[in-house]
Amino acid sequence: MDFDFSPEEQKFADEVEEWLVANHDPVVMDPTRENFSQLADTPERRAFMKKLAKQGWLGMSWPKEYGGQEIEGVYEYILNEALSRHAAPQIGKGVGIIGKTLIRHGNEKLKQEFLPKILSAEVEFAVGYSEPQAGSDAANMQLKAEKVEGGWKLNGQKMWTTSAHFADWYWVGARTDPDKPKHDGLSLFLIPMDHPGLEVQSLPTVGKDTTNQVFFEDVFVPDDYLVGKRGQGFQMISEALDLERFTMFTLSPISERTRVLVEWVKEATRDDQPLREAPDTRRLIANIVTDTAVAKALSTRFVCAAKSGGKPPTIQSSQYKLFTTTLSQRVCDEALDITGAAGTIREGQDEAPIRGRFEGAYRATMNETVGGGSSEIQKNIIARRHLGLPKNF
Amino acid sequence: MDLDLSEEQQMIKDMTRGLLEEHCPVDVVREMEDDPTGYPAPLWKQMGEAGLIGVLIPEDRGGSGQTLVEAALIYEEIGRALAPTPHFVSGVLSAGLLLEGGSEEQQARWLPEIASGQAVLTPAWLEPDRGFGEAGVQLAAKAEGDDLVLSGVKRHVNYAAAADRLIVLARSDEGVELVLVDPRAEGVSLTQVRSQSGEAHYRVDLQDVRVAGSERIGRPGQGWELFERVLQRGIVLLAAQAIGGADRALEITVEYAKVRKQFDKPLGAFQALAHYMSDASTRIDGGRVLVHEAAWNDAQGRSIARFAPMAKLFACNTYKDATRMCCQVWGGVAFTLEYDAQLFFRRAKEMQLSWWDTRTLEERVAADVLDR
Numbered sequence: 001m002d003f004d005f006s007p008e009e010q011k012f013a014d015e016v017e018e019w020l021v022a023n024h025d026p027v028v029m030d031p032t033r034e035n036f037s038q039l040a041d042t043p044e045r046r047a048f049m050k051k052l053a054k055q056g057w058l059g060m061s062w063p064k065e066y067g068g069q070e071i072e073g074v075y076e077y078i079l080n081e082a083l084s085r086h087a088a089p090q091i092g093k094g095v096g097i098i099g100k101t102l103i104r105h106g107n108e109k110l111k112q113e114f115l116p117k118i119l120s121a122e123v124e125f126a127v128g129y130s131e132p133q134a135g136s137d138a139a140n141m142q143l144k145a146e147k148v149e150g151g152w153k154l155n156g157q158k159m160w161t162t163s164a165h166f167a168d169w170y171w172v173g174a175r176t177d178p179d180k181p182k183h184d185g186l187s188l189f190l191i192p193m194d195h196p197g198l199e200v201q202s203l204p205t206v207g208k209d210t211t212n213q214v215f216f217e218d219v220f221v222p223d224d225y226l227v228g229k230r231g232q233g234f235q236m237i238s239e240a241l242d243l244e245r246f247t248m249f250t251l252s253p254i255s256e257r258t259r260v261l262v263e264w265v266k267e268a269t270r271d272d273q274p275l276r277e278a279p280d281t282r283r284l285i286a287n288i289v290t291d292t293a294v295a296k297a298l299s300t301r302f303v304c305a306a307k308s309g310g311k312p313p314t315i316q317s318s319q320y321k322l323f324t325t326t327l328s329q330r331v332c333d334e335a336l337d338i339t340g341a342a343g344t345i346r347e348g349q350d351e352a353p354i355r356g357r358f359e360g361a362y363r364a365t366m367n368e369t370v371g372g373g374s375s376e377i378q379k380n381i382i383a384r385r386h387l388g389l390p391k392n393f
Numbered sequence: 394m395d396l397d398l399s400e401e402q403q404m405i406k407d408m409t410r411g412l413l414e415e416h417c418p419v420d421v422v423r424e425m426e427d428d429p430t431g432y433p434a435p436l437w438k439q440m441g442e443a444g445l446i447g448v449l450i451p452e453d454r455g456g457s458g459q460t461l462v463e464a465a466l467i468y469e470e471i472g473r474a475l476a477p478t479p480h481f482v483s484g485v486l487s488a489g490l491l492l493e494g495g496s497e498e499q500q501a502r503w504l505p506e507i508a509s510g511q512a513v514l515t516p517a518w519l520e521p522d523r524g525f526g527e528a529g530v531q532l533a534a535k536a537e538g539d540d541l542v543l544s545g546v547k548r549h550v551n552y553a554a555a556a557d558r559l560i561v562l563a564r565s566d567e568g569v570e571l572v573l574v575d576p577r578a579e580g581v582s583l584t585q586v587r588s589q590s591g592e593a594h595y596r597v598d599l600q601d602v603r604v605a606g607s608e609r610i611g612r613p614g615q616g617w618e619l620f621e622r623v624l625q626r627g628i629v630l631l632a633a634q635a636i637g638g639a640d641r642a643l644e645i646t647v648e649y650a651k652v653r654k655q656f657d658k659p660l661g662a663f664q665a666l667a668h669y670m671s672d673a674s675t676r677i678d679g680g681r682v683l684v685h686e687a688a689w690n691d692a693q694g695r696s697i698a699r700f701a702p703m704a705k706l707f708a709c710n711t712y713k714d715a716t717r718m719c720c721q722v723w724g725g726v727a728f729t730l731e732y733d734a735q736l737f738f739r740r741a742k743e744m745q746l747s748w749w750d751t752r753t754l755e756e757r758v759a760a761d762v763l764d765r
Contacts, residue, residue: 001402001462002395003686009394074394262762282759283752289762290703297682298675304396319675380664382671387647389661389670 003300005078012075016057016082023051024086031087031256032347032357034364036209038083038090040124041166045089049121052091059095059119061246066103066111067119074307077246085252093163094118094125096244098171101188101236104243105228110190114169126167126193128158128214129237135159136377139183139234143216145174152176152189152226154197154219160371164200164212167193173233176226186233190225207364208347242312249321249372251299254328257361258292261285261335264354275338284334292331295324315386322378325368332362396682398466405459406466412439413474419733425477429585430555431593432478437510446484447508450492455505460692461626465633465684472637475736477592479513479552481748485630487514487560489623490571494611499573503558517547517559517574517597518620525753527569527617532599534563534570539606541565541572543580543599549747553583553595560610561599568614572604579603590743625701626691628748632684632701632708635744639677639712642737643670646719666722673715680708702749702757709745716741 005013028048030037040049052058060075062068076091083090099118102110117123134140143156154174164170170191177185191198197219202210228236241248265285268275275281298320305313335358336343347356369375383389398406416436425431440446448464450456464485471480488507491500491514506512523529532545543563553559559574559581576583580602588594611619647670650661660666687700716738720727727734745751 001398001685001689003689005394266763276763282763283755285762286706286755286758289699290707290758293686293700293703294676294679294683294707297686298679300394300686301396301678301682304394307394316678319678322671323675323679376664376668379668379671382674383661383664383667386674387661387667387670389647389650389667390659392662392664392667 009074009078013078013082016079019055020082020086020088023048028089029087031253031260032355032360033087033209034207034253034361035368036162036207036364037087037253038092039163039166040089040121041163046121046124049089053119053121058091058121059099062095062099062103062115062119066115072307073246074303077303077306080247081250081252084250085256087253087256090247090250092244092247093127094121094123096247097127097240098125100243101227101240104239105232105236107224109224110227114190123169124163124167126161126163126170128161128164128170128172130160131157132159136374138237139186141173141175141186143172143174144178145176145187145189145221147176148220151220151222154189154191154216154221156216158214158216161200161212161214162209164193164214165202165210169193170195170198170214171227173237176233177231180231183234184231186237187230188227188233188236189221190227191219191221195219206366208360209364242314245306245313245317246303248317249324251295251324254295254324254331255292257328257331257335257358258288260354260357261331261338262289265338268353270340281338284338288331288334291327295320295327298323315382318373318378318381319386321373322375322382325365326375328368329362329365332358332365336362396685402463402466405463406470408443409445409467409470410473412443412445413470413476415439417474417476419475419736422475422477422736426591427585427587427593429593431552432555436476437478440478440480441508441510444508446480446510447488447504449485450488450504450508454492454500455508456488457508461629461688462685462692464630465688468630468633469637469640469681469684472634472639473641475638475641475740479515479555481627481630481634482515482551483507483513483556485627486516486623487558489627490516490560490610490619493623494571494615494619496607496610498607499610506557512557513552513555514558514560514573515550515552515556516620517550517553517561519547519549521546521548525749527621530562530564530569530617532561532563534565534572536565536606537603541570541604541606541609543572543574543602543604545599547597547599548586548594549588550583550595550597552593553597554585554593559597561597562616562620565613569616569620570613571610571616571619573608573610574599574602574604588743590740592743624748625697628705628754629684629687629691629697629701631744631748632680632687632704635705635708635712635741636677636681636684638737638740638744639673639708639715640681642712642716642719642734642741643673643677645733646670646722650722660722669718669722673711673718676707676711677715680704680711683707699758699761702754702761705749706751706754706758709741710751712737712741713745 027044040046059068061073080090145152172189176187197217199215201213302316302320305316339353345352347360444457447456448459452458535542561572561574563570580600582598584596586594653660684704687704691697720734723734726732
């Protein structure tokens with residue numbers, strides 16, 4: 001039993017921390033963007049990713065033959081936690097899901113075209129799985145891919161493609177074999193985001209940022225840009241989630257919110273009395289801090305299971321996501337309870353406590369218990385795989 | 394980072410589980426409820442021989458000199474088995490007080506016997522209508538020559554009838570004192586008060602009980618400081634016990650949910666119920682890691698001023714909530730004494746209210762977070 005990083009891991013964590021402090025840039029690192037701070041969606045943030053690439057921090061866990069260092073995934077976890085603690089863009093999508101899938105299943109052309117660009121942060125991806133009829137039921141994608149001469153013609157619609165308005169390439173699941181069972185009829189494609197047949201429509205959200213829906217009209221994709229084997233799309237999507245154990249979503253933004261709240265409570269007053277002396281506030285803070293420690297414990301549990309290299313830590317990951325996202329919302333809720341009426345002042349105004357950080361976060365975190373596998377999906381996974389209960393839907 | 398148990402830790406855990414399964418099946422647990430002694434002699438003897446009682450007592454005092462981590466593993470098993478024993482009051486608190494503040498003579502006299510199980514000691518702390526803090530200790534200790542004369546009332550004194558000595562928290566002009574008192578001494582009377590869990594609890598009335606000054610543990614007025622320090626470590630073990638209880642309660646409930654059918658489906662095939670159990674398992678598994686983290690930090694010599702109350706706060710709330718949920722899944726039968734779910738349900742609430750309750754623990758966490 002050991003709750004500390006190994007000396008080598010700690011050295012890397014210190015190195016990253018030092019580098020991030022030295023390279024602090026408020027334009028790149030904006031905690032008020034909450035979950036959207038992980039995106040490299042502006043020129044400044046893309047430039048920052050290139051600096052990360054120069055540090056050699058992209059693709060650390062990749063095989064050496066593809067430019068990686070073959071080091072343990074836990075270093076990517078350490079990196080991503082540090083990045084998200086500083087509200088900087090994170091690694092994950094390109095290096096993780098797409099890079100690792102291409103390494104395992106991509107043809108030579110795709111490997112050569114994309115892997116070096118991922119390592120040098122020259123390409124940003126959007127991921128298109130969700131559709132109007134494929135939310136939690138992810139395998140129910142209906143985007144139609146018809147075989148045509150030399151490639152495929154795609155027609156239909158994707159939902160919730162967060163990065164569609166700035167990405168260079170689109171990683172898309174589509175139905176190539178409608179007659180097969182739903183899990184076996186999907187394939188993965190790579191499409192340039194500026195394809196004239198794609199129409200990106202912005203969807204404003206209750207948070208500050210927007211997401212997108214994307215319409216496909218006769219989008220031609222050459223054969224070479226079908227990733228892996230036809231009909232293996234869903235299997236590759238699932239496998240990527242298992243492979244990408246360490247960078248799924250980070251705890252730091254939540255523990256940072258708890259820290260920011262505590263710091264504020266220490267200084268704030270109510271009716272000229274220190275707020276930290278109010279019994280109701282003390283109770284709320286005690287429970288928030290305690291539950292944040294439990295979230296950390298569940299994250300430790302998940303990382304240790306991932307490090308063991310055995311079975312994918314599906315159960316640990318589901319428990320972590322379920323607990324942590326629920327807590328994330330509760331921290332925002334109770335932070336506003338502590339601020340009282342001042343909590344209603346919209347984010348970004350000096351008059352609001354902590355410039356409305358929690359007013360904004362209260363809205364922005366709404367989606368955390370939905371995106372990336374809803375709480376209910378996580379509970380189904382835990383019920384069946386951990387507790388061994390029968391299928392319940 | 395690594396959450397695996399060492400071979401020796403795994404051995405301690407397995408051995409404890411085996412021992413409790415053999416000597417403390419659930420019918421023994423039921424039999425001991427409201428029993429004046431409150432624990433089965435054969436179980437206690439076995440625990441002593443296996444070195445479990447003295448887990449935190451150094452080897453040169455007859456114990457096995459383990460860290461809080463090993464002790465937490467034992468307590469998780471005690472929690473699973475619902476084992477009624479004076480381990481906590483004797484092997485953890487009394488032994489801890491003697492180790493922290495006892496004289497050479499007191500340590501030599503009591504620690505080996507505590508470790509073997511031959512002697513049982515129990516603190517007499519709480520008083521009617523008083524709280525968990527230092528101000529709650531008002532039982533009078535009057536100095537008369539070299540003696541202390543104790544008068545007042547204590548409540549929630551566990552296993553007092555079986556105890557060789559009480560460690561009475563009393564208030565003198567100097568502050569709080571810890572005094573070893575023979576429960577059979579003149580002026581001491583014990584009255585069993587039945588508790589929610591059925592554990593052997595006593596009200597202790599002390600009327601002009603004269604004790605030699607040499608029976609004081611620690612310096613005059615040092616009692617509260619010692620008691621707080623020892624209890625702070627101890628509650629990590631209660632947190633482990635709560636996690637063990639919650640885990641076992643969930644386990645029997647999940648098994649039941651696989652076989653009990655309604656509407657031609659097992660209960661576990663209803664999301665409404667399955668999701669309750671998924672939530673509980675998440676809290677239990679997370680709570681266990683938090684408890685281990687607290688114990689591990691203590692074993693590393695780091696402060697657990699925040700970890701310890703967080704661990705008990707979360708674990709006991711989880712135990713309480715999980716057992717209520719379990720009873721809901723069992724349905725009507727959980728309401729009957731015949732079924733075991735209620736055994737966990739009652740103990741969970743009692744644990745949450747004992748040895749620093751929710752409010753006290755919240756305040757301790759808040760103080761560490763906000764006042765430093």
